[in-house]
Amino acid sequence: MKLLALDTSSMTATVALLDEDKVIGEYTLNHRKSHSEKLMPMIEEIVRSCELTPKDIDVFAVSLGPGSFTGLRIGIATIRAMAQALDKPVVGVPTLEALAFNLFQSTGFVCPIIDAQRDLVYTGVFQWVKGQMVEVVPQQVLHIDELMDRLQKETEAVYFVGDAIDKFSLILKERLGAQFQVPPKKFLIPSAASVGEIAKIKFEKGLVGDIAPIYMRKSAAEVQYDEKMKGRA
Numbered sequence: 001m002k003l004l005a006l007d008t009s010s011m012t013a014t015v016a017l018l019d020e021d022k023v024i025g026e027y028t029l030n031h032r033k034s035h036s037e038k039l040m041p042m043i044e045e046i047v048r049s050c051e052l053t054p055k056d057i058d059v060f061a062v063s064l065g066p067g068s069f070t071g072l073r074i075g076i077a078t079i080r081a082m083a084q085a086l087d088k089p090v091v092g093v094p095t096l097e098a099l100a101f102n103l104f105q106s107t108g109f110v111c112p113i114i115d116a117q118r119d120l121v122y123t124g125v126f127q128w129v130k131g132q133m134v135e136v137v138p139q140q141v142l143h144i145d146e147l148m149d150r151l152q153k154e155t156e157a158v159y160f161v162g163d164a165i166d167k168f169s170l171i172l173k174e175r176l177g178a179q180f181q182v183p184p185k186k187f188l189i190p191s192a193a194s195v196g197e198i199a200k201i202k203f204e205k206g207l208v209g210d211i212a213p214i215y216m217r218k219s220a221a222e223v224q225y226d227e228k229m230k231g232r233a
Helices: 035-049 069-086 095-101 144-151 165-179 192-204 220-232
Strands: 002-007 013-019 022-029 059-063 090-093 109-115 120-129 132-143 158-161
Touching (some): 002 035, 002 069, 013 192, 022 192, 035 069, 059 069, 059 192, 069 090, 095 109, 095 120, 095 132, 095 192, 109 144, 120 144, 132 144, 144 165, 158 165
Parallel strands (some): 002 059, 059 090, 109 158
Antiparallel strands (some): 002 013, 109 120
8 A cells, every 4th residue: 555645734845755664765854834836746757756646545544633723724625636637636734743653662752832922832642562552631722831730640751742832942841841851853843754553553443534734723814814704892
């Protein structure tokens, strides 16, 4: 089974090809967010480099979010169009799960944090148990202080991944002390290979077809509109 996966939920654009249990190629750009211009050339390049054609792809997979609203729409629209044109199944993968999967078989807890503005983060907490990644704290939007309150109750190390680490590094260090762990930088950003690995598991379980974006909160424009309407009331 050949699977094409992509993630455009952040500034990072990443595309991967998997063949059965092996990642045969991954292409990542972490320079400016211009997914509308770069995504298709990236897909074409990795397919060509792996000596395949789009028709050779058996399954398509995409990161569903949360993350950049625009980036998610571009990625989902692209993968949906390709899957429909080739009449192939498509699998959606939550971004937080894919980020946590970057630390395959790690010890302790894995906590992805994506900046949701206003001191909020998209987050969840995961742990590897007997070879399976288990969700310990449900995926949700939390104020960073509330997340710290929950994690301080634990004693094991917490490995953080995601784009909000730099923004909240001081509070993470102050509140968690030695519990606060950051893996090497290559594990902190989205990886289409991780999206693909999870998608393969979901596909084998028959979990295909639902690729609605996971936003978790309103966009900044929607929030501003709601506040404006409240002011008029």
